[in-house]
Amino acid sequence: MTGTWPLVRLALRRDRILLPAWIIGLSLMVASSVTATRDLYPTRESLTSAAETINATAALVALYGKVYDPTSLGAISLIKLTAFGAAIVGIIFVFIVIRHTRAEEESGRLELIGAGAVGRAAPLTASLIVSMGASVVLGVLTALGLGAAGLAWGGAFAFGLSWALAGIVFSAIAAVAAQAMTSARAAIGVGVAAVGAAYALRAVGDLGDADPGLLSWLSPVGWSQQIRPFAGDRWWIAAVPIVATAVLVPIAYSLRARRDLGSGLVPERGGPALGTIGGVMGLAWRLQRGLFIAWALGSALMGMVLGSVAHTIAGLLNSPEMAKFFEALGGSQGLTTMFLAAEIGILGSLVGAYAIAAASRLRSEETAGHVELLLSTPATRVRWATSHLAFACVGSAIIIVITGSAIGLAHGLAIGDVGGQVPRLFAASAGQVPAALVIAGIVMLLFGVAPRMVVGAWGLLVAFIVLGEFGSLWQLPQWALDVSPFAHSPRLPGGEVDPGQLALLTGVAAVLIAVGLVAWRRRDLRP
Amino acid sequence: MNTASPDLVIDVRGLVKNFGRTQVLKGLDLQVNRGEVHAFLGPNGAGKTTTLRLLLGLLRSDGGSMSVLGLDPWSQAADVHRRLAYVPGDVALWPGLSGGEVIDLLGRLHGGIDQARRTELLERFDLDPTKKARTYSKGNRQKVALVAALATDAELYLLDEPTAGLDPLMEAQFKECVVQLRDAGRSVLLSSHILSEAEVLSDRVSIIRDGAVVETGTLDQLRHLTRTTVSATVARSPEGVEALTGVYAATLTGDRFTAQVDADGVAPLLAALSSAGATSLVSHPPTLEELFLSHYSEPGGAP
Numbered sequence A: 001m002t003g004t005w006p007l008v009r010l011a012l013r014r015d016r017i018l019l020p021a022w023i024i025g026l027s028l029m030v031a032s033s034v035t036a037t038r039d040l041y042p043t044r045e046s047l048t049s050a051a052e053t054i055n056a057t058a059a060l061v062a063l064y065g066k067v068y069d070p071t072s073l074g075a076i077s078l079i080k081l082t083a084f085g086a087a088i089v090g091i092i093f094v095f096i097v098i099r100h101t102r103a104e105e106e107s108g109r110l111e112l113i114g115a116g117a118v119g120r121a122a123p124l125t126a127s128l129i130v131s132m133g134a135s136v137v138l139g140v141l142t143a144l145g146l147g148a149a150g151l152a153w154g155g156a157f158a159f160g161l162s163w164a165l166a167g168i169v170f171s172a173i174a175a176v177a178a179q180a181m182t183s184a185r186a187a188i189g190v191g192v193a194a195v196g197a198a199y200a201l202r203a204v205g206d207l208g209d210a211d212p213g214l215l216s217w218l219s220p221v222g223w224s225q226q227i228r229p230f231a232g233d234r235w236w237i238a239a240v241p242i243v244a245t246a247v248l249v250p251i252a253y254s255l256r257a258r259r260d261l262g263s264g265l266v267p268e269r270g271g272p273a274l275g276t277i278g279g280v281m282g283l284a285w286r287l288q289r290g291l292f293i294a295w296a297l298g299s300a301l302m303g304m305v306l307g308s309v310a311h312t313i314a315g316l317l318n319s320p321e322m323a324k325f326f327e328a329l330g331g332s333q334g335l336t337t338m339f340l341a342a343e344i345g346i347l348g349s350l351v352g353a354y355a356i357a358a359a360s361r362l363r364s365e366e367t368a369g370h371v372e373l374l375l376s377t378p379a380t381r382v383r384w385a386t387s388h389l390a391f392a393c394v395g396s397a398i399i400i401v402i403t404g405s406a407i408g409l410a411h412g413l414a415i416g417d418v419g420g421q422v423p424r425l426f427a428a429s430a431g432q433v434p435a436a437l438v439i440a441g442i443v444m445l446l447f448g449v450a451p452r453m454v455v456g457a458w459g460l461l462v463a464f465i466v467l468g469e470f471g472s473l474w475q476l477p478q479w480a481l482d483v484s485p486f487a488h489s490p491r492l493p494g495g496e497v498d499p500g501q502l503a504l505l506t507g508v509a510a511v512l513i514a515v516g517l518v519a520w521r522r523r524d525l526r527p
Numbered sequence B: 001m002n003t004a005s006p007d008l009v010i011d012v013r014g015l016v017k018n019f020g021r022t023q024v025l026k027g028l029d030l031q032v033n034r035g036e037v038h039a040f041l042g043p044n045g046a047g048k049t050t051t052l053r054l055l056l057g058l059l060r061s062d063g064g065s066m067s068v069l070g071l072d073p074w075s076q077a078a079d080v081h082r083r084l085a086y087v088p089g090d091v092a093l094w095p096g097l098s099g100g101e102v103i104d105l106l107g108r109l110h111g112g113i114d115q116a117r118r119t120e121l122l123e124r125f126d127l128d129p130t131k132k133a134r135t136y137s138k139g140n141r142q143k144v145a146l147v148a149a150l151a152t153d154a155e156l157y158l159l160d161e162p163t164a165g166l167d168p169l170m171e172a173q174f175k176e177c178v179v180q181l182r183d184a185g186r187s188v189l190l191s192s193h194i195l196s197e198a199e200v201l202s203d204r205v206s207i208i209r210d211g212a213v214v215e216t217g218t219l220d221q222l223r224h225l226t227r228t229t230v231s232a233t234v235a236r237s238p239e240g241v242e243a244l245t246g247v248y249a250a251t252l253t254g255d256r257f258t259a260q261v262d263a264d265g266v267a268p269l270l271a272a273l274s275s276a277g278a279t280s281l282v283s284h285p286p287t288l289e290e291l292f293l294s295h296y297s298e299p300g301g302a303p
């Protein structure tokens, strides 16, 4: 264990901006959701009917979970942040743990540290201390924010606990992944897949008849949900994630004890003696294909799940009051269409994450020093940059239309109209492509002009998504909402297509990419 | 800008490079003739890697002129790269690619490599091309880059401290390869802080110190700059040698006498030693270490 504290200090120093930004940003988001929801549903009746609408709609339950107390302001205002929020928290802590363990080991920095007075498990211990400590801080700040917003302190701390435990469990899962996999990329893949699986398991569980179904109990996201903050505050549920962590952490340590620095549990296979990679484009495909295939499969799956429940939105018309309300919006047909458009909008903006991940390869290839070797050959800077950019742009477009087609297929199967729904939703999703190109363009611009800021694209994406999800709830002015490229995407199916807006988005993307490429051609290589 | 004479493969004049406020290259001059092995010697941090990156157009210069193979490496990078091969000082490979895949990728980017030569080099350097780059040691990564570069048919080879990670056996193999390149009429710029390497291999040497070339020439030309070391066994203390012009650092330990001597101090010192009853006498020309010391120990020099 020697050398743990210096490593903790080192990790805190490296994360001194990112970590506080995440923690403060998330806790502010929680508190502001409460005040905004209170303004939106001023009476008890409006609150209850909103909650009952959600509970009656399988599609919304799958997406967010159930409101366990329809009369509770806390439960309804945090519905979007309970399961979904726990998943976001999980992804953040997967990144943090792997950043300080496997990624460090891969970069060779731990070898330097390992030669000093540091125990072999010290990096693992240090990263767990940092991530679990940060989880607790996040939980406490969130609880304080909720309390300050005027909610009951019991529920506030129950919600804080649900997030803190999500952070802790996923830190433990990431710690195991970091020891088992040989590359940071693979470890992050396993960690994020675990979050995705946990989110999907609870979606199915929440739809079950039992309250909730068995699958929710297999999901760390489900555990956080089942604490039911502001709807009973079931503290004892906390025992489940704590036991899980107590099982996972020793597994991570025993994996660490049994392997050498740099190796993993999954043994490294050899590769071919002769290469078949034909050039810069072939190399990009080789480096990008894993990410692309994972996203394509994942979004096809997600599309199928969401598409298959879309028609149930009409179920809430059982309540005559709601029926009257939604009649005005175009009847049950119009309601399903609206829901499909919302799903496509959300998934379209999530593909922005793929665009960033794919385009950020530019920067990681530069910092890793691979570009120096490549660009000493006749391959030009622009050709190399466009090879990865092509994946960000074309890959995003393909993933988006796969998502749309999957929604169309599942929805079509459910209502017996595959031939009509697949082309309809394929076309609808295609409308989301230009906004994804803008996201890829932002990365390219940053890469050319301010390469050290490329990681900031993630912050922008989160800001855009938050603006889209919460901006109108917070009653922000229109110009602020318009900052997000997603605000300019057509609301399809059902909405109008404004070719001017699509042309604007495409034009902005083209300008961002062009300026980025020119700047990249003119700047130093900066490892 | 391209006023370089055709037999200079590298012609750098007054090259300046700043990183932020620190000036790393301060008017560097470097000329490499076609067909020579040119050693680029200097301590760590002197600016060797920075110079090579500028010569490749990976960095942009802040002043001075550069021509590589008669072309401007910044604006005509691809044309320059078609005719040269480079081994970085710190070789970073894609962790998921095998060594063989990296060699073939770099080869194809260069327009194809000689398969027979590739096989020969893999054997020579005892490199297993099926291993994933993630599992290679620093030395093996260096070997991958060396095989890729040496299997390329280029006019100019830029090698940045190529032996830093190699064991002595592999270093000997590398030296043979450089000799082959010279025999084939290729030009090589070899950066190093290992002096024995330059001493054995190079036709000419440029010494860089603190961002500027302080000395350039053949080893013979540079040797005259330093003093010959003389050691002798003497019967009695030689009289008044400290006062002789051109004799420095004279010391007597028991019957062992040593001193350093300029060209014009040789004759008087020999006379003094013979009258002191010298029974043995050894003198040797300066090694590159001593040559370095004479530069870096001068007032204002680097530590």
Ligand SMILES: Nc1ncnc2c1ncn2[C@@H]1O[C@H](COP(=O)(O)OP(=O)(O)O)[C@@H](O)[C@H]1O
Binding pocket: A526, A527, B019, B024, B042, B043, B044, B045, B046, B047, B048, B049, B050, B051
């Ligand atoms: N990208 C960079 N930014 C700032 N300083 C740098 C950068 N690259 C090199 N330096 C500095 O320039 C100097 C020369 O470095 P380098 O060319 O690598 O020397 P050498 O290869 O001779 O050891 C060093 O002091 C180094 O710290």
Ligand SMILES: [Mg+2]
Binding pocket: B045, B048, B049, B050, B089, B160, B161
């Ligand atoms: Mg160097």
